[in-house]
Amino acid sequence: MSNTEHLLIAILDWGLGHASRCVPLVKAWQEEGKRVTVASAGSALMLLKASLKKVDFIELPAYAVRYPKRSMVWNMGVQSPRLWRVMKKEHRIISDYVRKEGVNLVVSDGRFGCWSKAVKSVWLAHQLQIQHKQPWLAWMMNKGYHTFVRRHFAEVWVPDIEGEESLAGDLARPIAGLPHRYLGALSRFAGRKQEQVVQKPYQWLALLSGPEPQRAYLEEELIDCFKAWDVPALLVRGVPGSSRPQAITPNLSVVDWLLGDQLATTIAQTERLICRSGYSTLLDAYHWQKPLLLIPTPGQTEQEYLAKYWASRGWAEWKRQGEVGRVLGG
Numbered sequence: 001m002s003n004t005e006h007l008l009i010a011i012l013d014w015g016l017g018h019a020s021r022c023v024p025l026v027k028a029w030q031e032e033g034k035r036v037t038v039a040s041a042g043s044a045l046m047l048l049k050a051s052l053k054k055v056d057f058i059e060l061p062a063y064a065v066r067y068p069k070r071s072m073v074w075n076m077g078v079q080s081p082r083l084w085r086v087m088k089k090e091h092r093i094i095s096d097y098v099r100k101e102g103v104n105l106v107v108s109d110g111r112f113g114c115w116s117k118a119v120k121s122v123w124l125a126h127q128l129q130i131q132h133k134q135p136w137l138a139w140m141m142n143k144g145y146h147t148f149v150r151r152h153f154a155e156v157w158v159p160d161i162e163g164e165e166s167l168a169g170d171l172a173r174p175i176a177g178l179p180h181r182y183l184g185a186l187s188r189f190a191g192r193k194q195e196q197v198v199q200k201p202y203q204w205l206a207l208l209s210g211p212e213p214q215r216a217y218l219e220e221e222l223i224d225c226f227k228a229w230d231v232p233a234l235l236v237r238g239v240p241g242s243s244r245p246q247a248i249t250p251n252l253s254v255v256d257w258l259l260g261d262q263l264a265t266t267i268a269q270t271e272r273l274i275c276r277s278g279y280s281t282l283l284d285a286y287h288w289q290k291p292l293l294l295i296p297t298p299g300q301t302e303q304e305y306l307a308k309y310w311a312s313r314g315w316a317e318w319k320r321q322g323e324v325g326r327v328l329g330g
Helices: 017-031 042-051 072-101 135-152 214-229 260-268 279-288 301-312 324-328
Strands: 006-011 035-040 056-059 105-109 120-124 155-158 180-182 202-207 233-236 246-249 252-255 270-275 292-294
Touching: 006 017, 006 072, 017 035, 017 042, 017 105, 017 279, 035 042, 035 072, 042 056, 120 135, 202 214, 202 260, 214 233, 214 246, 214 252, 214 324, 233 260, 260 270, 270 279, 279 301, 292 301
Parallel strands: 006 035, 006 105, 035 056, 105 120, 120 155, 155 180, 202 233, 202 270, 233 252, 270 292
Antiparallel strands: 246 252
16 A cells, blocks of 8 residues: 555636646645645646646536626525535545545645545635625625535635735635635746746737636627727637637737746736736736736626735736726727
8 A cells, every 4th residue: 555645636617727826736746745636627627637747637527607797696696506516516526536545635726515524624715705895795605604614624725925915815814713824825837937028029918717708708808909909919718729829910819728838938928917806817927027907707706806905005907897998098
């Protein structure tokens, strides 16, 4: 029987951000000689398979969260019966795998059903305090959330910087009664030397991500804006597909997605960035150190909070979806 420590990390398929921030964590475990199993779904699993080697993979049922309305409560309430079924199914998959494969530790990045009674389970999250404009509703949601996490997880890992330089602000305040550990600004770009580029072929680089149909709505809006403004720009759609840019006007190109070195090189060739204010994207932006325009996903109170928080710290500008043309045209 092998004495190698076996870790299982289950990663939310809510856009690509959760997957990208876990890549450096998995690589660090591999450097320590640990066996690692990665569990996820959809495009997040595809990104992980493209970014990691010598890792075991498990396919989990997809959360496939959609944001058709601007109300987070409505969106999540309507989808909650299906999400509950996904959570029960993923819990069975993880429990069976832990038992059969001798897993020593389960880490869940945002997947509520991925915990085990047999071994220690850790909750990996930056959003420990749900934000909402209605204080009573925030209190109710946090009460249920915190109760669930305390019941099923022994510890919380926070991908943030402790103290005044926190990138998540009030979101990352610890859950009372649970041990917690700060991991720093987890990013696949951490430690990567910034390329020095004299000529920057792109004035704007737009990095799209997140749930449909809002991702597609923003793609349409940005393409219209770039065409009208007619400046050198590249739009990364954030969907699985080709990594070869396709020109749609003399000044505008579109690509499905970029990974690793190709993305790093493209960012170095860019003057300014447009992206969602998803936290994992902000972890990467912390290392890019580029002028940043944030556009929160409508209905995601977490992203709205982060966009305003980063703007208040002078780290970024932000606009609501539907208002981008005022910036590009200004």
